[in-house]
Amino acid sequence: MTKTILAVDDSPSVRQMVQMTLKGAGYTVVEAVDGEDALDKARRGRFDAVITDQNMPKLDGIGFIRRFRELPTAVGVPVVFLSTESRDDLKAEARAAGATGWMTKPFDQTMLLNVVKKIAG
Amino acid sequence: MSAEADPSALFRQEASELVASIEVGLLDLEKREGDSELIASVFRDLHTVKGSGAMFGFTEVAAFVHEFETAFDRLRRGEAAVNADVIAVSLKACDHIRGLLADPATAPAGKPILDALAGAMDSAAASGAGLVVQVRLPADAIRLGHHPRRLLDELAALGKTRIAALPEAIPPLDDLDPTDCLTGWRVEIEGNVDPADVEAVFVFLADLIDLEITPLGDPAPSMAEAPREATPARTAAPAQGSGPDTMRVATERLDELMDRVGELVIAEARLHSIAQTAGDSVLLVVAEDIQRLAEGLRDATMSMRMVPIGSITGRFRRLVRDLSTQLGRPIRFETSGEDTELDKTVIELLADPLVHIIRNAADHGLESPQERQAVCKPETGTIELDAEYSGAEVLIRVRDDGRGLDPAKIRRRAIDRGLTTEDAQLSEAELFRLVLEPGFSTAERVTDLSGRGVGMDVVRRTVEDLRGQIEIASEPGHGSTITLRLPLTLAIIDGLLIEIGGEYYSIPLAAVEECVELPAPHAAASGASSFLNIRGSLVPFVRLRDLFAVTAPPSDFQKVVVVTSGGSRIGLVVDRIVANNQTVIKQLSRLHAALKGFSGATILGDGTVALILDVPQLVALGRTIEDRSARLERAA
Structure with a gap:
């Protein structure tokens, strides 16, 4: 069974890069343009993993993760947190919100694939 | 319940014999470290102890031996080698099993011994290189989407692993949140593994988890304590010099003994009858001595064959x-x-x-x-x-x-x-x-x-x-x-020898209730009633003369032997009561086996054959007499 990944990023180019990389590896990718959109999609279905950016309009990454974790569909779903900064306090904050793993931008396709494979199997 | 009859006592005895055998095996193994035959034999003994232990409710023994056996399995499969430490700890484990057999409640915990055994084997493991990783994930790891299984798989990709769960932190079922990750793991990875690779596996959990990485073969602190803790068990173990209280004998040997005793009893009966006819008092004394001895021997042999x-x-x-x-x-x-x-x-x-x-x-x-x-x-x-x-x-x-x-x-x-x-x-x-x-x-x-x-x-x-x-x-x-x-037994019974029409028959004595004179009114053949009044109760009787179609005239004083079976009684009318005798039961030939009323035959002292009466069948016959007369009464 193919695994479905929810990719949350306000940047279309990043979404496309994630989409292409993961599709090539056999995953199904659902895109969301910001935290609100992602929450909306997460309420309607269950994903095998979520990859979310931090800086987004409406609802940022950490805010999204926090509210996502309140959903019953979120139990056991790993969330990868993306950020441009590798600040430890931000990482800690994301983890406290419920992130499972993280990645620092910029990342390449191999890195992305490694992380998703590790987290989502 | 007698001590021998208690199955758990029987198991205890069996287990202590096996433990003794394991010990001998271990000691031999010390001299011949590579002997796979010996390892296999110890393994088999452990397996038996485990199996019987579980069956008779010695769960502590079974659990401990199971672990012991698992450890030994590594030796058997050549994954670890025997060394002096392995033997020493194994011997301690034997003492521990004895302690558990004696009283599981007071025996010290067996875990340190098992750990020490694993430790001794690890240090003996062929390459010696490798890592031991002990890890505990945060309780919410599974809810947050971490997959312990995947992490363990990643570790397994680094080299040959042996994974054991550390369940200590798991609470009773009532307090358990099934989404919590409470199990820890102890993973032994063989081969040349870089600890950094192990850390990389847990990269997303790095500062949230207890991760202990130690070189394989380095005894962990808990293992180092083991020998000290185990010492009291050893000193407490009783000296094993005085062999077991019982021994096992092949059944064939017992059967053979029984056969010989049967022959002896027959020969003794012959001797007795010869001594009596010869009238030599000295011979008679010897014959009586031999009779007594033969009886004792018979009883002893039979009791040997009895099993609960x-x-x-x-x-x-x-x-x-x-x-x-x-x-x-x-x-x-x-x-x-x-x-x-x-x-x-x-x-x-x-x-x-x-x-x-x-x-x-x-x-x-x-x-x-x-x-x-x-x-x-x-x-x-x-x-x-x-x-x-x-x-x-x-x-x-x-x-x-x-x-x-x-x-x-x-x-x-x-x-x-x-x-x-x-x-x-x-x-x-x-x-x-x-x-x-x-x-x-x-x-x-x-x-x-x-x-x-x-x-x-x-x-x-x-x-x-x-x-x-x-x-x-x-x-x-x-x-x-x-x-x-x-x-009770198939071989020899005490019999009551009777005579009907010049032939001898034997009735199993245990079935005989009493012997009475046949009252005069019944003396004539085919008398009116077929019931005897014995102290107020009616007992049906059969004339064995009629049953066996004896035509010779009956003796003047016929006797009735009252026998019971399954709560019913019947009187057997006989010509003469001869004596008590030892009845060595011989099966009837296949030709005669279908005969109703006889259960076998026996050889008498003078060499003649007497048939053994089948009391239950005769009693059943008595019952039909009762039924018939009851029906006749109803009809009348």
């Missing part, structure tokens, strides 16, 4: 457990009288029939939980097995509290199968006996457990071959009881 029924009830417990799961019916199995002893041959031959009877009880007798609830019975069915002495017989009863036998159904089926006819008048007991006929089965459906109709007649044949009898009783809705009556 408890020795086979263990497997029934297992059987009932399996049946219970298979049939989806909760069944309670109770035994009593497990210390009742029977000849070993009898016990062994009985095992299969009893298995069949218990299966029938579970499969046909007991109802399903729903049916039981519907008739207000406890949901759990009960099967009881009990054994007791009754004179020269042992009664073994299997009782269930199921639906009981349905006489109408049995009747119908028997007619279907041509075992009886539509107009036959059968008593309930006679009807139930039809169940034992070949080809009879009332189960509407044939399950893989019973119901093929091949069973009960085999049961009957086996029991009859053992000179026993089956009785079936049933109360509709309350269950049925199957009783097996078996003679």
Whole structure:
């Protein structure tokens, strides 16, 4: 069974890069343009993993993760947190919100694939 | 219950013998470290201790030995090598098993010994290189989408791993949140592994988890403590110099001994009769001495062959457990009288029939939980097995509290199968006996457990071959009881020698209740009544002269030997009571085996043959006399 990944990023180019990389590896990718959109999609279905950016309009990454974790569909779903900064306090904050793993931008396709494979199997 | 008869005592003895054998194996192994034959033999012994331990409720022993065995399996598969440490710790483990056997409550914990054993083996592991990773994930790891399985798989990709769970942090079930990750893992990775690679596996959990990475073979602190903790157990162990209290002897040897004793008893009887006719007082004294010795030898030999029924009830417990799961019916199995002893041959031959009877009880007798609830019975069915002495017989009863036998159904089926006819008048007991006929089965459906109709007649044949009898009783809705009556022994019995028409016959003494004179009114052949008034109670009697078609005139003073079987009595009219004698039972030839009324033959002191009367059959004959006269009375 193919695994479905929810990719949350306000940047279309990043979404496309994630989409292409993961599709090539056999995953199904659902895109969301910001935290609100992602929450909306997460309420309607269950994903095998979520990859979310931090800086987004409406609802940022950490805010999204926090509210996502309140959903019953979120139990056991790993969330990868993306950020441009590798600040430890931000990482800690994301983890406290419920992130499972993280990645620092910029990342390449191999890195992305490694992380998703590790987290989502 | 005597100590020998208690199965757990029997197991204790067996286990201590096995532990002794394991010890010898370990000590030999110390001298010949590479001997795979020795390792295999120790492994086998451990396996036996574990298996029997679990069966007789020594769970601590079984659990400990299981771990011990697992460790030894590594040696067997060549994953670790024997060294002095392994032997030393293994010997401590043997002491620990002894402690557990003596009293599981007071024995110290076995974990340190097992850890030390693993440690000793690890240090002996061929390469020595490798890592031990101990890890605990945060409790919410699974909720947050971490997959412990995947992490372990990643570790497994680094080299050959052995993974053990660390369940200590798991709380009782009531307090357990199943989404918490409470299990820790101890992973041994063999080969040249970089600790950084291990850390990389846990990169997203790096500062949230307890991750301990130690080189493989380095004893962890807990292992280092082990020898110290284990020491008291060793000093407490009793000296093992004085061999076991009992020894095992091959059954054939006992059989042979029994045969020889049988011959001796016959030879002794000859000697006795010669001494008596010779009238030499010196010879007579010697003959009497020999008679006494032979009797003692006979009793001792027979007692050697006696085994408690408890020795086979263990497997029934297992059987009932399996049946219970298979049939989806909760069944309670109770035994009593497990210390009742029977000849070993009898016990062994009985095992299969009893298995069949218990299966029938579970499969046909007991109802399903729903049916039981519907008739207000406890949901759990009960099967009881009990054994007791009754004179020269042992009664073994299997009782269930199921639906009981349905006489109408049995009747119908028997007619279907041509075992009886539509107009036959059968008593309930006679009807139930039809169940034992070949080809009879009332189960509407044939399950893989019973119901093929091949069973009960085999049961009957086996029991009859053992000179026993089956009785079936049933109360509709309350269950049925199957009783097996078996003679205590097959080989030698005390007999009462009697004479009829110049021929000798032997009656098993244990069945004899009393001997009385035949009252004068009955003395004439074919007298009116066939009942004796013995102290106010009527006892039917048969004239064995008539039964055996003896034509010679009877003696003037005929005697009546009153015998009992299964609660009924019958008087046997004989010409003369000769003596008590040792009756060595010889089977009748196949040609004569079908004769009713005789269960065997014996050889007398003068070399003549006496037939042994089959008391149960004669008593059954008495019962028909009673029935007939009762019917005659009704008719009149």
